[in-house]
Amino acid sequence: MEINKHHCFNLPLIKASKLIVFMLTFITAFNAWAFVNSDVESKTENNKLNKTTVEYYQKDNITNQIPYFDNRFRLDADLEEITLIFYRKSGSTPIILIRPDGSKIRVNQFDHEKVQWFDDSTFDMIKIKKPMPGPWQAVGDILPNSQILVISDVKIAVEPLPDIAFSGETLKVEGKLFNGNDAIESPYFKNVVKLDVNFYSTNNSNHENFGADAIKVTSFRDDGHGLDEYANDNTFTGEFILDFAPGEWQPVYLVKLPMTTRELRQTPILLHKIPVELSVVKSEDPDKPHQLLLAIDPSHVDPNSLVFQGKLTFPDRQTKPFSIMEESGESRTTTITNTEPGIYRVNVSAFGKTISGREFRLVVPEFSFNVEENNYLLNTAGDVNADGTVTINETADELRVKAEQEREEAMLVQQQAQDAEDKETIIIIAAGNSVIILIAVVLFFTLRRKKTKSK
Known part of the structure; x- marks a missing residue:
């Protein structure tokens, strides 16, 4: 009995302790849930404030039966103006927008005072003033997993151009597009926007480009060609070929959309002269090559870092590549085979480092x-003596007179041959005409004689 009494006495204590533990667990779980829920609501609110895209409603089992109705989105009441982009299948017809009240906006049927519509083969861009608040629908061949991009302020962010740049240099510049403060990650957007880069002269009279016209340098691309490394990675690459006059230039980046244009003006840069100058020492001996000299200006480049790749074009238009690799100092030399009189052309590309260590490449x-030809005639019109000296037998003027006489004699011989040929042709024509006349006379008298006998 004592044992039973003791057990009964402790039973309420056990139940109370369990109840206390349960309540503590419940309170802890409730606080944690409230904290997490508050944090989620806070993030949701922040995202709502910062959003630049309107996402479609989540699909459910009912709307999945009617796929077109999945393309739904909601517009708030406080919007003064909105620009929407809908990406659709290439070549498909423009979409149809359905307002919350059921009325439709079509590409050829809308209020021109409130709506602007630009349709392309792959997208529709629509600007609406004071749109009707509530749920909207977009009907059309909209691409799967697409988003409706709400255009607020499209801009491009590019890395600044180097402090030291040269005329003739090729630069690689990368940039990313932003819509407001958010990076545009859609791979379809490159079909909507066009990115151009222009250089404008600052018209500083102290530089060579004073009064120069604006120059379009390049267009950014995201197609994996040229200097662009990867296609559709949302990193746009511009290849700047600075093949214009040195001086002070201001780069201006233009972001062109169907309905608007934005521009980014960077700090003006000073384009320096090409740090390489070419000259030649002509050979007066047809058996010895010419010497090509390359002088390097060390003001902005490291002379020891420069290497050269080039091409020689001879007077007969044959070409020969050449390179200058393992040399140092402020000058380089190479030889050009002395093939014949005429014009020799040299094309060179230089690769090296600036004094700040930046790699560069440029075209000279x-x-x-x-x-x-007179030099050749002068050098070849002599006799080589036993001691190696050359005795000039005729001067250049004498050679020129002699060449003129030979040319006149050749023309005289050609004229005589032509006269003889013409005379022979005349004789043949005269002989042929005589034969024809003789035959005609014979036929005439023969026919007349036959006619007389018949009478």
């Missing part, structure tokens, strides 16, 4: 020189 303007 084409260099040409002329080897006159």
